Amino acid sequence: DAGVTQSPTHLIKTRGQQVTLRCSPKSGHDTVSWYQQALGQGPQFIFQYYEEEERQRGNFPDRFSGHQFPNYSSELNVNALLLGDSALYLCASSLGQGLSGYTFGSGTRLTVV
Amino acid sequence: AQTVTQSQPEMSVQEAETVTLSCTYDTSESDYYLFWYKQPPSRQMILVIRQEAYKQQNATENRFSVNFQKAAKSFSLKISDSQLGDAAMYFCAYRRGYGGSQGNLIFGKGTKLSVKP
Numbered sequence: 001d002a003g004v005t006q007s008p009t010h011l012i013k014t015r016g017q018q019v020t021l022r023c024s025p026k027s028g029h030d031t032v033s034w035y036q037q038a039l040g041q042g043p044q045f046i047f048q049y050y051e052e053e054e055r056q057r058g059n060f061p062d063r064f065s066g067h068q069f070p071n072y073s074s075e076l077n078v079n080a081l082l083l084g085d086s087a088l089y090l091c092a093s094s095l096g097q098g099l100s101g102y103t104f105g106s107g108t109r110l111t112v113v
Numbered sequence: 114a115q116t117v118t119q120s121q122p123e124m125s126v127q128e129a130e131t132v133t134l135s136c137t138y139d140t141s142e143s144d145y146y147l148f149w150y151k152q153p154p155s156r157q158m159i160l161v162i163r164q165e166a167y168k169q170q171n172a173t174e175n176r177f178s179v180n181f182q183k184a185a186k187s188f189s190l191k192i193s194d195s196q197l198g199d200a201a202m203y204f205c206a207y208r209r210g211y212g213g214s215q216g217n218l219i220f221g222k223g224t225k226l227s228v229k230p
Contacts, residue, residue, distance in 0.1 A: 003157075035218075040222075041222055041223075042222050042223050043204075043220050045217035045219070048216065048217060058217065088156060092158070098208070098216055101148060101160045102158075102160070103160075104150075105157065106155055106156045107156045107157070109156075
């Protein structure tokens with residue numbers, strides 16, 4: 001049973017650059033959510049995609065954007081990287097509303113230098 | 114806005130003993146879900162246990178159980194017969210109930226659990 005797959009696992013970018021992170025949801029899941037987890041903190045919700053549309057968004061600037069493909073996989077794009085964007089980015093998938101809980105991937109560790 | 118508070122940044126337990134992790138939350142809603150997630154060094158968030166607010170009975174999953182006090186807005190996790198593999202960060206999370214468009218999880222800051230052999 002394939003769980004949530006995220007790539008890459010680690011990434012180092014320079015301030016001002018752009019980055020794309022990828023996520024393949026668990027088999028059978030159709031909803032993908034992205035979270036940012038700063039060091040020593042709990043994850044913070046970025047946005048959620050369902051049926052290829054952004055259904056809900058957290059308190060993140062427009063530099064953060066995403067996309068969901070017909071096969072339910074998703075991308076997270078961050079433009080004009082800041083040092084403060086350094087964090088673990090987690091992808092979580094669910095079936096529909098996710099009332100039974102979400103399945104998380106192991107994340108992408110982004111370091112901005 | 115809903116908030117989740119975990120007041121214990123770190124906890125320690127002896128192997129085979131019992132430990133309780135605390136979580137309180139603030140909400141004005143009556144329909145919601147509460148979760149405990151475990152995050153080991155592998156970084157993957159693993160669902161430990163889930164509680165539906167409208168259910169009076171406390172959820173149990175093998176060695177893991179919760180004490181859900183709805184009026185006090187408290188949701189503690191009890192780990193019995195602690196094992197070395199239980200060592201991890203534990204996050205308490207809240208989610209609005211069905212029908213709301215706000216389907217995201219709201220997490221606490223976490224509690225780091227150490228298990229001593």
